[in-house]
Amino acid sequence: MRGRAAECEALRSLIATVQSGSHQVLVVRGEAGVGKTALLDYVSELTSDFRCVRVAGVESDMELAFAGLQQLCAPLMERFDELPQPQREALNVAFGRGVGPTPDRFLVGLAVLSLMAAAANDQPLLCIIDDAQWLDQVSVQTLAFVARRLLAEPVALVFAARDGNAPTLTGLPELTISGLSDSDARELLNSVIPGRIDERVRDRIVAETRGIPLALLEVPRNLSAAELAGGFGNLAASRSAGQLEESFVRRIRSLPADTQRLLLVAAAEPVGDAALFLRAAANLGIPVDALAPAEAAGVIEFGPRMRFQHPLVRSATYSNADLADRRVIHRALADATDPGLDPDRRAWHAANAAAGPNEAVAAELETSAARAQSRRHRRGGGILGARSNFDIGPGPPRLQGDRRRTSQGRCSSPRSCI
Numbered sequence: 001m002r003g004r005a006a007e008c009e010a011l012r013s014l015i016a017t018v019q020s021g022s023h024q025v026l027v028v029r030g031e032a033g034v035g036k037t038a039l040l041d042y043v044s045e046l047t048s049d050f051r052c053v054r055v056a057g058v059e060s061d062m063e064l065a066f067a068g069l070q071q072l073c074a075p076l077m078e079r080f081d082e083l084p085q086p087q088r089e090a091l092n093v094a095f096g097r098g099v100g101p102t103p104d105r106f107l108v109g110l111a112v113l114s115l116m117a118a119a120a121n122d123q124p125l126l127c128i129i130d131d132a133q134w135l136d137q138v139s140v141q142t143l144a145f146v147a148r149r150l151l152a153e154p155v156a157l158v159f160a161a162r163d164g165n166a167p168t169l170t171g172l173p174e175l176t177i178s179g180l181s182d183s184d185a186r187e188l189l190n191s192v193i194p195g196r197i198d199e200r201v202r203d204r205i206v207a208e209t210r211g212i213p214l215a216l217l218e219v220p221r222n223l224s225a226a227e228l229a230g231g232f233g234n235l236a237a238s239r240s241a242g243q244l245e246e247s248f249v250r251r252i253r254s255l256p257a258d259t260q261r262l263l264l265v266a267a268a269e270p271v272g273d274a275a276l277f278l279r280a281a282a283n284l285g286i287p288v289d290a291l292a293p294a295e296a297a298g299v300i301e302f303g304p305r306m307r308f309q310h311p312l313v314r315s316a317t318y319s320n321a322d323l324a325d326r327r328v329i330h331r332a333l334a335d336a337t338d339p340g341l342d343p344d345r346r347a348w349h350a351a352n353a354a355a356g357p358n359e360a361v362a363a364e365l366e367t368s369a370a371r372a373q374s375r376r377h378r379r380g381g382g383i384l385g386a387r388s389n390f391d392i393g394p395g396p397p398r399l400q401g402d403r404r405r406t407s408q409g410r411c412s413s414p415r416s417c418i
């Protein structure tokens with residue numbers, strides 16, 4: 001990583017504070033591609049002695065209530081039995097593990113606090129929440145609630161969010177990231193341009209990209225060696241998130257048709273589950289080898305969790321596709337999703353696959369309606385209006401005794417990062 005000395009220092013100090021037994025909360029803010037995720041990766045590298053859980057919001061997943069929170073907490077659920085009964089019931093309904101009355105948001109928040117406190121009882125806990133602007137709203141609200149009520153637990157909650165997004169996190173401690181300094185930006189550029197670069201071109205690239213690392217890294221892909229060396233070249237494709245996305249779209253369109261369709265499967269599947277991806281590819285009759293050109297182009301990494309080079313590549317893939325293609329892909333994903341294990345996500349894919357009113361889809365949505373209904377955030381109240389004091393501010397007194405009782409058990413899990 002180039003530069004970022006002050007930011008890395010701030011993060012080291014945050015981790016040292018948690019190691020000494022206090023909680024810490026931080027929201028890393030900055031524009032697309034500025035290096036927020038890179039800093040989150042840096043934090044996780046600092047914390048080999050921590051338990052580490054992580055989630056990243058995905059644009060297309062915003063509507064699935066509690067999906068982000070569930071993903072973050074899944075590795076901590078081994079402490080579930082230590083929670084008081086009302087918290088267990090609330091969490092069960094929120095996470096779709098059981099059907100019941102609308103969960104009280106306050107209880108869900110307390111349950112998450114209890115889980116984190118129980119996990120941190122044995123080993124400091126680092127929770128990384130990337131792309132918080134794309135997490136479903138109720139998950140962010142719950143995490144903001146938790147962030148405001150942590151006490152002396154060795155828990156670090158580190159969020160990353162794009163500038164001007166995730167207003168629910170406003171008021172929490174922030175670290176604002178801007179572009180790299182000119183000298184760091186020049187170094188980064190030199191490191192990715194194999195040949196000679198005309199100094200005037202280099203300085204212009206640094207100025208026009210405002211030191212945004214993602215933009216700096218895209219430049220060599222958009223300019224030929226001759227343009228870089230000769231002082232010519234149109235840099236317009238590298239300046240803003242929108243222009244970067246266009247540059248990704250061009251790269252995706254240059255790939256074979258089947259490769260593009262497989263990329264669309266990966267882009268439409270928010271969790272990045274490779275097994276589900278493979279089943280959907282089989283449903284479409286596309287051999288998985290067709291993904292190879294995308295891997296070779298550095299667009300996506302195939303593994304148990306599929307990773308796009310960058311969230312902008314994922315959104316470029318999805319937004320560039322025809323509506324009809326997206327429907328076919330969502331149909332394949334719905335068919336590949338286990339209706340017993342993940343009925344809500346299956347219904348969500350099916351709904352995205354439907355061209356219009358559709359009896360089968362309606363029936364499927366109906367089937368999981370009881371649970372979905374109680375989990376879904378409704379504007380202006382609904383399940384989330386049950387406790388109006390949930391959102392922001394110091395809120396109601398913490399049920400400390402309630403929580404402390406839950407944090408006495410021993411951790412039976414391996415003490416490692418997940």
Ligand SMILES: Nc1ncnc2c1ncn2[C@@H]1O[C@H](COP(=O)(O)OP(=O)(O)OP(=O)(O)O)[C@@H](O)[C@H]1O
Pocket residue numbers: 001002003004030031032033034035036037038039131162180188213214217310311312
């Ligand atoms: N300080 C740095 N030095 C070198 N490369 C960096 C640095 N910061 C970020 N990068 C690289 O720049 C690219 C974009 O960074 P990153 O994904 O962290 O941005 P981001 O702020 O998380 O963007 P987004 O808001 O879209 O999620 C990545 O390839 C990353 O490895």
Ligand SMILES: [Mg+2]
Pocket residue numbers: 036037038130131160311
């Ligand atoms: Mg990021």
